[in-house]
Amino acid sequence: MDEFLKWYFSHNPVAAASLGAEGYDHTLGDLTASGWQTREREQVQWLDRLSAAEAPSLDDAIDRDLVLSQLRGSIALASWPEWRRDPAVYLSTIFAAMYTPFQRRLKPEAELVESALSRLAEVPGVLAACRANLDPDLAAPLLVTRGLGQARTGRNLLTRTIPAMVEDAELRARLAEAAEPAARAFDDLVAFLEGFECGGTWRMGEKLYSTLLREREMLGYGAAELHAKGQAAWSELDARMRAVAVGVNGGDDWRAAMESLMDDHPPTLADMRAEYEAETRRAREFVRERDLVTFADGEECEVLPSAEYTRPVLAVAHYLAPPPLSASRRGIFFVPYTPDDFTPEQVRQRLRTNSRAQMPSIAVHEAYPGHHWHLSYMAGNPRTVRKVFRTPYFTEGWALYVEKLLHEQGYFDTPATELAHLDCRIFRAARIVVDTALHCEDMTVEEAETFMSTKASLSPGTAQGEVSRYCAWPTQAPSYLTGAIEIDRIRESFQGTPKEFHDRIAGSGGLPLGLAEQVALA
Structure with missing residues (x-):
C-alpha cells in the first residue's frame, strides 16, 4: 500500500499536497496527453497487483478493497476521458494548487510563495x-461554457486575489510579477475557448453510470434502480412536507410555504456569512451537549466567503477540509457568494436560497456534525489510505444523515426549520431523479431545470447552476440521499450507543458503503 500511495502521489501532486503529503507542493503534474495515458496504463497494472494481494487483517482488507474500488472506477472512466472533454480538469487543478495553500496557511509565507512561484x-x-487535449468530437459545448466562465476569473485570481493574500510587500510584488505570464496564458485560453467549436455530449450513458455505482461505489444496483429509489423518496417526503406546511402557512402547499420562508433572508452577502457563523457555533454546542460524537483535539471551523474562482460554478455552500496528512484540524465552511457581475436580483435570489429557515440545516450539513466534524475527526485514523481516498456516497451521505439525526434530537424546533430541513432532503431526492435521467438520456437540460425549480425550492437561477453541475459531474448528485439512507440502514443493525456508532463508522474514513458496513458491524 505504501508503494501504491507513492505512485499515486507522484502522478497526482496537487491532490497529494492538498492532503498534506510533504514534497509535492512545487508542481502541477504532467497533464499532457502522454501523462494521462501513462497513468491509465499503470493503474491497470496496480489493479492486477493489488487484486492478488492477501490481507492479513480486516483493516488491511478494507484498505485494499478501498483502493481497488477507486482503481476500478478510474479504469472504467478511461472510456470517458474527462481530460479530452472538459477544460475544468485543468482549471480546477491550477486554482486549487494556487489558492488553497494561502487559504490554509500551514507553512511560513515565504515557503508558500516559493511553491506558488514554481x-x-x-x-x-x-x-x-488543455488546448491540445480538448477533442472537438468529445468536448461538449455545455462543459466548455462552464470552463470559459472559470477561465475568465484566472487573470484576476493570479495577479490580484492571491498576491493580496500575501502580507510581506516584497514577496507580494514577486508573486504578482511572476503571475503575469500565467495570466497571459489564461487570456489565451479564454480566446481559444470563445472560438472553440465542439459537438460532443456531456451525457455519460446508463452503462458507464451503472458500472460506477457498482464498481466504484460498491452499491448493489445501477442507474435504473437508483432512479426509482429517488422517485420513491421524493413521493414520501412530499407527503410529509404537506403535513408540516400546515403549521407554516395554514395550507398543505409546501412550495408556497417555502417561498414565504425564503423571503426572510439576510439583507446582504456579508450578513449571510455572519449569520451562518452564528448558526455554526449553535450547532456545535448542541451536538456537544447531547454527546453525539467525539470531537477531534484542536478542531476549528471557519466560516468564510466562497473563493472567487468557484463562484461562477458553485451556487451552494461547500466545505474545505483540513489536510488529513497534516496536524491541522482547521476546516473552512464556504458561504456561497455570487460572482461580481451578478445583478442585484441575482444576488437577492442567492440570498433567498440561504434563508434563515434553511441556515440551520445547511450549517449542520457543512459543519457540525456534518462535513467539518467528520473530516476533522477521521483525520486521526491511523490508516493512511483511509485519509487519501473517500467517496461522496459516504461523505455527503454522512452530512445528510446527520441532518436527520439532529431533527430526531429536536434541533429543528419550529415548523419553519423543520420544513426547511425536509426541503433540503427532498432537494436531494430530486437530485437523484434528475442526475440519473440526464445521463441516461431521459431528460433534457431544460426539463431538469424545471424539475429542480418545481420539485424542490430552488430559484430558476439556482436550478440552472445546479443542473449545469450535474451535467459536469455525473453520479455525484445522488450521493447525498443514497448515502444517508444506507447509513441509516447500517445503524439499525449496530449494537451500541449512537455516539459509538458515529465515532466508529465516520472515524473509519469515507468508505464505499459496503466497506463502511463491514467496519461498523465487524
Missing part, C-alpha cells in the same frame, strides 16, 4: 495541454 511557471504549459 507552480506559476508551469501554468502556461498546463493550459497549452
Whole structure:
C-alpha cells in the first residue's frame, strides 16, 4: 500500500499536497496527453497487483478493497476521458494548487510563495495541454461554457486575489510579477475557448453510470434502480412536507410555504456569512451537549466567503477540509457568494436560497456534525489510505444523515426549520431523479431545470447552476440521499450507543458503503 500511495502521489501532486503529503507542493503534474495515458496504463497494472494481494487483517482488507474500488472506477472512466472533454480538469487543478495553500496557511509565507512561484511557471504549459487535449468530437459545448466562465476569473485570481493574500510587500510584488505570464496564458485560453467549436455530449450513458455505482461505489444496483429509489423518496417526503406546511402557512402547499420562508433572508452577502457563523457555533454546542460524537483535539471551523474562482460554478455552500496528512484540524465552511457581475436580483435570489429557515440545516450539513466534524475527526485514523481516498456516497451521505439525526434530537424546533430541513432532503431526492435521467438520456437540460425549480425550492437561477453541475459531474448528485439512507440502514443493525456508532463508522474514513458496513458491524 505504501508503494501504491507513492505512485499515486507522484502522478497526482496537487491532490497529494492538498492532503498534506510533504514534497509535492512545487508542481502541477504532467497533464499532457502522454501523462494521462501513462497513468491509465499503470493503474491497470496496480489493479492486477493489488487484486492478488492477501490481507492479513480486516483493516488491511478494507484498505485494499478501498483502493481497488477507486482503481476500478478510474479504469472504467478511461472510456470517458474527462481530460479530452472538459477544460475544468485543468482549471480546477491550477486554482486549487494556487489558492488553497494561502487559504490554509500551514507553512511560513515565504515557503508558500516559493511553491506558488514554481507552480506559476508551469501554468502556461498546463493550459497549452488543455488546448491540445480538448477533442472537438468529445468536448461538449455545455462543459466548455462552464470552463470559459472559470477561465475568465484566472487573470484576476493570479495577479490580484492571491498576491493580496500575501502580507510581506516584497514577496507580494514577486508573486504578482511572476503571475503575469500565467495570466497571459489564461487570456489565451479564454480566446481559444470563445472560438472553440465542439459537438460532443456531456451525457455519460446508463452503462458507464451503472458500472460506477457498482464498481466504484460498491452499491448493489445501477442507474435504473437508483432512479426509482429517488422517485420513491421524493413521493414520501412530499407527503410529509404537506403535513408540516400546515403549521407554516395554514395550507398543505409546501412550495408556497417555502417561498414565504425564503423571503426572510439576510439583507446582504456579508450578513449571510455572519449569520451562518452564528448558526455554526449553535450547532456545535448542541451536538456537544447531547454527546453525539467525539470531537477531534484542536478542531476549528471557519466560516468564510466562497473563493472567487468557484463562484461562477458553485451556487451552494461547500466545505474545505483540513489536510488529513497534516496536524491541522482547521476546516473552512464556504458561504456561497455570487460572482461580481451578478445583478442585484441575482444576488437577492442567492440570498433567498440561504434563508434563515434553511441556515440551520445547511450549517449542520457543512459543519457540525456534518462535513467539518467528520473530516476533522477521521483525520486521526491511523490508516493512511483511509485519509487519501473517500467517496461522496459516504461523505455527503454522512452530512445528510446527520441532518436527520439532529431533527430526531429536536434541533429543528419550529415548523419553519423543520420544513426547511425536509426541503433540503427532498432537494436531494430530486437530485437523484434528475442526475440519473440526464445521463441516461431521459431528460433534457431544460426539463431538469424545471424539475429542480418545481420539485424542490430552488430559484430558476439556482436550478440552472445546479443542473449545469450535474451535467459536469455525473453520479455525484445522488450521493447525498443514497448515502444517508444506507447509513441509516447500517445503524439499525449496530449494537451500541449512537455516539459509538458515529465515532466508529465516520472515524473509519469515507468508505464505499459496503466497506463502511463491514467496519461498523465487524
